[in-house]
Amino acid sequence: MSIVESVLAQVPEPLRSLLIRHRELLKFAIVGGTTFVIDNGIWFFLKLTILESKPITAKAIAVIIATIVSYILNREWSFRTRGGRERHHEAALFFLISGGGVAINLVPPYVSRYVLDLEVPYVDRWVQELADFVSGSLIGMLLAMFFRFWGFRRWVFPQENARPRIVRDDPGDEER
Template sequence: MFVVDSVLTHLPRSYRKVAIKHRELLKFGLVGATTFLIDTTVFYLLKWTVLAPKPVTAKVIAVLVATIVSYVLNREWSFRARGGRERHHEAALYFLVSGIAVALYAAPLWFSRYALHLQMPHTSRLVEEIADFTSGQVIGLLLGMAFRWWAFRRWVFPDGDKHVRNKGKQATTRPKRVVSR
């Protein structure tokens, strides 16, 4: 929290208002940047070593490792003001949404490799690496990130205050009994 506050104090006033308004999105983005580095590192370590012939498998494992780190960071930092679910229910939803996102992350890489054949021996090593990075680390990331942002806010970390307010409104806005005389 201190990091965010110190960054906010260095922003010009007009940007500071926007940053405060979208604080949750900015935190989600910072968690995403951190897990992007984890994902990229694990992906290339696996792809260039033990999983060289299986880049999609390497990508899935990398995304899974990054997802575990992402859950902890998002739960404890990005969406800590949200919730309202029991922790095990929340975690199950998080990993279900993230499982769908894994498919979104891996689909462009699969398409690049196996539908477009952007791999050796059909292309050069340089083209293969550029295609893998673009499809797996850029397009896949953007698809997965957009889906996860929407799904996390909608189902995993619902606005806790909203649920409390809605319950209060339901209690106060019940139809009144009309007693005829």
């Protein structure tokens, strides 16, 4: 039994049926949560240290690193049975759509900082950091997430059951 199946077994009905029906979206959200932590950890580290005067550059670097991790996790877990494209074509489309996600993700913090002037010296440091978090890590990331999920299913991993599902009940088990 996989980790997801173990967790789903603990969830009461009718929520369990809903989650099973949307298992791919659930896995995509878990990958998103993981890359959310990676993205924000790197972003805050960079913008509070070596890129203090360049928060948008720091965010772009963080999003790019999180996107690389996202490709690996989504390909091998969220969309592991989907495919239909050669690996290099799939990767190129993934990063192209992710690039659109990066652009979407950067719009809210850009507006927050440079249109609404929610930055020091116009506001307190606390307000600036809160505005950065809300605009870049919540609003921007959610908009980018919906765009990516749609794009990945539509163009990157278009065919269901294109790759065999591997069930690993026992380390010696083969594909089923």
